[in-house]
Amino acid sequence: xxxxxxxxxxxxxxxxxxxxxxxxxxxxxxxxxxxxxxxxxxxxxxxxxxxxxxxxxxxxxxxxxxxxxxxxxxxxxxxxxxxxxxxxxxxxxxx
Numbered sequence: 001x002x003x004x005x006x007x008x009x010x011x012x013x014x015x016x017x018x019x020x021x022x023x024x025x026x027x028x029x030x031x032x033x034x035x036x037x038x039x040x041x042x043x044x045x046x047x048x049x050x051x052x053x054x055x056x057x058x059x060x061x062x063x064x065x066x067x068x069x070x071x072x073x074x075x076x077x078x079x080x081x082x083x084x085x086x087x088x089x090x091x092x093x094x095x
Contacts, residue, residue, distance in 0.1 A: 001009070024031065025041035 022041055025033070025037040028037040028041070029035055
């Protein structure tokens, strides 16, 4: 078994064990556990999800704050370039 396969087996087994423990805690009242375990089984994943959303939104905000604005695609015209070029749309259509 390669190193990657052994890591995969470890991750798989840990996830199965955590899933079983979570299901027992979630349905703990049915098997005789105190309601405290049910509250933890519901509260911890909700807390983790909310924290994940807040961390991602904070990371997006920090990235937007610290990233410099992009360079303009074309340079803005200055007075010198606009006064040298003839204006073809002066309003007279020759009629």
